[in-house]
Amino acid sequence: MPMTSSADLTVDGGRTAGVSDPLTVTVAGDKSVSHRALLAALLPGAPELLTVRRANLGGAVRALLPAMRALGVAVDVSGDTLVVRRGAAPVPQPVRPHSGVVAWPEDAPYLQTEGSSAAARLLLGILAGTGLRAVVDGDEVLRHRPMDWLVDPLRVLGADIEYLGEPGRLPVLVAGSVHRPGRVDLAVGSAQARSGVLLAAVAAGLPVALRHPVRSRDHTERMLAAFGARLTESDGEVAHQGGDCVVPPVVDVPTDPSLAAYPVAAHLLWGHGGELRVPDVCLNPTRLGFFDVLRTAGADISYEGRGTTTGGEPVGTLVARGGLGRVRRVRVDQPAVLHALIDEVPLLAAVAATLPGESWIGCAEELRFKETDRIATTAGMLDAFGADVAAVDDGLLIRGGAPLRTGEVPAFEDHRIAMAAATLAVSLPGRTTVSGGACHRTSFPDFADVQRAVGARICEDTTS
Numbered sequence: 001m002p003m004t005s006s007a008d009l010t011v012d013g014g015r016t017a018g019v020s021d022p023l024t025v026t027v028a029g030d031k032s033v034s035h036r037a038l039l040a041a042l043l044p045g046a047p048e049l050l051t052v053r054r055a056n057l058g059g060a061v062r063a064l065l066p067a068m069r070a071l072g073v074a075v076d077v078s079g080d081t082l083v084v085r086r087g088a089a090p091v092p093q094p095v096r097p098h099s100g101v102v103a104w105p106e107d108a109p110y111l112q113t114e115g116s117s118a119a120a121r122l123l124l125g126i127l128a129g130t131g132l133r134a135v136v137d138g139d140e141v142l143r144h145r146p147m148d149w150l151v152d153p154l155r156v157l158g159a160d161i162e163y164l165g166e167p168g169r170l171p172v173l174v175a176g177s178v179h180r181p182g183r184v185d186l187a188v189g190s191a192q193a194r195s196g197v198l199l200a201a202v203a204a205g206l207p208v209a210l211r212h213p214v215r216s217r218d219h220t221e222r223m224l225a226a227f228g229a230r231l232t233e234s235d236g237e238v239a240h241q242g243g244d245c246v247v248p249p250v251v252d253v254p255t256d257p258s259l260a261a262y263p264v265a266a267h268l269l270w271g272h273g274g275e276l277r278v279p280d281v282c283l284n285p286t287r288l289g290f291f292d293v294l295r296t297a298g299a300d301i302s303y304e305g306r307g308t309t310t311g312g313e314p315v316g317t318l319v320a321r322g323g324l325g326r327v328r329r330v331r332v333d334q335p336a337v338l339h340a341l342i343d344e345v346p347l348l349a350a351v352a353a354t355l356p357g358e359s360w361i362g363c364a365e366e367l368r369f370k371e372t373d374r375i376a377t378t379a380g381m382l383d384a385f386g387a388d389v390a391a392v393d394d395g396l397l398i399r400g401g402a403p404l405r406t407g408e409v410p411a412f413e414d415h416r417i418a419m420a421a422a423t424l425a426v427s428l429p430g431r432t433t434v435s436g437g438a439c440h441r442t443s444f445p446d447f448a449d450v451q452r453a454v455g456a457r458i459c460e461d462t463t464s
């Protein structure tokens, strides 16, 4: 478990008197799409100058920028626009020491992706496809997360990848590209693992069929297909037929549905009866599980589609009305549904703690391998609120009706836990301190501003 080092978040329950419905709130761009759009600049079909608009600029996406620069790709940040230029002079990164690392060739650039597993895994895929030789590393937390989910299938396709420290973990040296066409099986539902293999196949122009156990978020498939890659999909399999793709000069990032979930949850928890609208949200069904599960359980949530981005993502307005009065419990018992809300499990569990019935969130074993063991940390956070929650191997059982209390609640230095805790706290009378809660900056730097815009009373302790 990482040491707590972020500032605290202080939340006073209830909704600010001055805020009234209907409300429209703007939320930042999608983290997953931002990672992919940025990395598209490394594909052989990328333009010299790529502009990514409305990028998510949380810590996880920023973690990729020094690595790109070390590969000779200049990235200028202006507001939420990224201007990405190939062919710049490489800017080397300082190497982070690691005990037990074997030596690697000095001419291989060192790419430090900090705590972002998406940055590391997607980058690994692109390197294995383009044949760019480099070392990929992460911070102490990321060095403990599994990389073999992706490295094993890449090796089957002929990639030369060497673990420099512990087997299956970062740092790794990517020394040679995929070159053997074939069929590979993924052991896990992780979209990052599937995306890494697909990016490698497309970057190398290699025909590859990839079998996967569950259809998790498909941003890579949509983006590559929108760029002209020849992808076909059938039940449990996605295949690249070989050939090139062409990256357009501008890629627009839609609003992140995982971030939109926090103001929507706050609105529903207060239940003042009015309408909350979030425009330009990514309405990709593989991301809407949180809203779909609540809808099925009786919440009034709807989607108003508007069009498709250059990156192939459907966008539109998310509308939430009323509260949770009709919702008794929530249930997640299918892998595809779990993956469609994989980052919202702490929030869904927090909402479930306020419902009268018994809720179950299952098929969640991969959550044990997130920034924290998110089954354990979600349970730990809810336990601090006094909720009746049981963590089992693959999920969480939440028995509603337990009286919830405010006070000090841990965030475990995990952004999703911090934001779920602060959102639950807005619905409870009294003051909650989410310790280390400012780690929300990993994915949602303006979380507190957005929650304040819908009526929350949240402030960040700037003294620590």
Ligand code: S3P
Pocket (backbone or CB within 6 Å): 031, 032, 033, 035, 118, 189, 190, 191, 192, 193, 195, 216, 217, 342, 343, 366
């Ligand atoms: C992501 C995939 C998911 C998600 C993460 C981002 C991605 O992780 O939890 O926040 O960008 O592909 P897994 O691939 O581990 O499921």
